[in-house]
Amino acid sequence: MMLVMQLMKSAVRHAGSRPRCGVERLIGSSSRQFSASGRTHPSSCTDADHPKILITGGLGQLGVGLAKLLRRRFGKNNVILSDIRKPPNDVYLNGPFIFSDILDYKNLREIVVNNNISWLVHYSAVLSAVGESNVALAKEVNITGLHNILDIATEHGLRVFVPSTIGAFGPSSPKDPTPDLCVQRPRTIYGVSKVHAELMGEYYHHRYGLDFRCLRYPGIISADSQPGGGTTDYAVQIFHAAAKTGCFECNLRSDTRLPMMYIDDCLRATLEILEAPADTLISRTYNINAMSFTPHNLTQEIQKVLPDLKVTYNVDPVRQAIADGWPMALEDSAARRDWGWKHEYDLPELVQTMLTHINTGNQVAQAY
Ligand SMILES: NC(=O)c1ccc[n+]([C@@H]2O[C@H](COP(=O)([O-])OP(=O)(O)OC[C@H]3O[C@@H](n4cnc5c(N)ncnc54)[C@H](O)[C@@H]3O)[C@@H](O)[C@H]2O)c1
Numbered sequence: 341m342m343l344v345m346q347l348m349k350s351a352v353r354h355a356g357s358r359p360r361c362g363v364e365r366l367i368g369s370s371s372r373q374f375s376a377s378g379r380t381h382p383s384s385c386t387d388a389d390h391p392k393i394l395i396t397g398g399l400g401q402l403g404v405g406l407a408k409l410l411r412r413r414f415g416k417n418n419v420i421l422s423d424i425r426k427p428p429n430d431v432y433l434n435g436p437f438i439f440s441d442i443l444d445y446k447n448l449r450e451i452v453v454n455n456n457i458s459w460l461v462h463y464s465a466v467l468s469a470v471g472e473s474n475v476a477l478a479k480e481v482n483i484t485g486l487h488n489i490l491d492i493a494t495e496h497g498l499r500v501f502v503p504s505t506i507g508a509f510g511p512s513s514p515k516d517p518t519p520d521l522c523v524q525r526p527r528t529i530y531g532v533s534k535v536h537a538e539l540m541g542e543y544y545h546h547r548y549g550l551d552f553r554c555l556r557y558p559g560i561i562s563a564d565s566q567p568g569g570g571t572t573d574y575a576v577q578i579f580h581a582a583a584k585t586g587c588f589e590c591n592l593r594s595d596t597r598l599p600m601m602y603i604d605d606c607l608r609a610t611l612e613i614l615e616a617p618a619d620t621l622i623s624r625t626y627n628i629n630a631m632s633f634t635p636h637n638l639t640q641e642i643q644k645v646l647p648d649l650k651v652t653y654n655v656d657p658v659r660q661a662i663a664d665g666w667p668m669a670l671e672d673s674a675a676r677r678d679w680g681w682k683h684e685y686d687l688p689e690l691v692q693t694m695l696t697h698i699n700t701g702n703q704v705a706q707a708y
């Protein structure tokens with residue numbers, strides 16, 4: 341306790357005089373920081389009806405869709421999308437967008453303070469396949485970046501959502517289904533960084549009362565946004581290829597079974613856990629599951645609508661090795677029990693919806 345008091349005094353003396361890091365920048369945060377109850381998070385939402393939300397890494401596969409959903413719920417100007425890339429015009433014109441590099445702590449803090457942010461959705465990441473080709477970048481973005489996010493969130497009493505992934509499990513985890521709590525020894529830098537995020541978030545929750553919330557997403561499938569370099573990307577690309585050329589070369593083996601989810605289910609789950617009363621959250625990290633399929637299963641389902649689709653296989657050994665170590669299905673009964681998670685899309689609905697979105701509406705309507 342003495343040490344803590346000394347650190348607090350020292351932090352107050354130095355506050356504002358230079359960039360802070362690690363424990364020092366945490367100690368400078370609000371007086372509620374050492375409450376470990378996890379039940380009361382008084383400053384996590386300054387206005388109960390309208391939290392002010394910042395989404396980092398918002399120009400990837402998931403961010404724009406999430407912004408749309410959150411804006412419908414909380415108002416356009418209460419949701420700020422951010423990224424280090426320039427947004428396309430429609431995104432720029434559809435609501436607040438700002439530059440934010442999660443590696444720049446001072447800039448992040450400025451954004452949180454100037455915009456009175458109360459919830460932070462941390463989407464910036466380097467995904468599994470890209471991570472294996474650039475480990476240094478993945479470490480920087482996924483680990484150093486996460487530290488910045490957790491420290492800022494703790495310092496300013498934010499509610500913070502950080503997605504984890506099926507990639508947080510590894511070859512020694514039970515595979516079918518994979519429970520919430522089990523051995524986690526991933527063999528990718530992406531997976532290692534996501535286990536780190538889960539553990540750090542939960543530690544900050546218990547240690548400082550941070551309102552940390554985390555879902556382990558399956559591979560996410562979306563029609564109008566492209567995946568950012570993961571192992572499950574084939575399951576998005578096949579739809580575009582099917583509609584455009586009728587041919588697809590798959591980089592995973594035909595029998596590789598992985599958990600997948602349609603983007604609407606994923607984004608709804610995210611909103612639901614963000615809104616869940618803190619005392620319903622028995623855990624701070626939950627598996628969520630919807631469907632599982634192989635490239636062969638997916639091809640057969642698409643061929644019900646587009647019978648001429650031809651799929652060939654040219655296996656990428658890096659992606660295949662990653663997929664071979666991942667779960668086949670996630671066990672998600674805790675999410676269903678604690679905050680009412682329920683998926684809406686199984687494989688047939690997924691295929692119908694994807695093909696309808698990708699402009700093959702007539703053929704889809706005839707087929708169903
Ligand atoms: N898409 C999926 O299938 C899936 C599955 C499980 C978990 N997730 C998680 O969900 C989150 C969002 O996924 P996604 O598919 O949209 O990712 P993505 O790769 O499509 O997008 C990530 C975004 O992060 C941004 N970024 C990179 N470095 C940054 C930095 N220094 N500062 C700020 N932004 C930076 C990129 O510009 C990019 O727009 C990630 O954390 C990912 O791990 C995604």
Ligand SMILES: C[C@@H](O)[C@H](N)C(=O)O
Pocket residue numbers: 467468469505506507530557558559560569570571572573
């Ligand atoms: C599964 C998920 O984390 C991401 N789509 C990837 O394959 O890396």
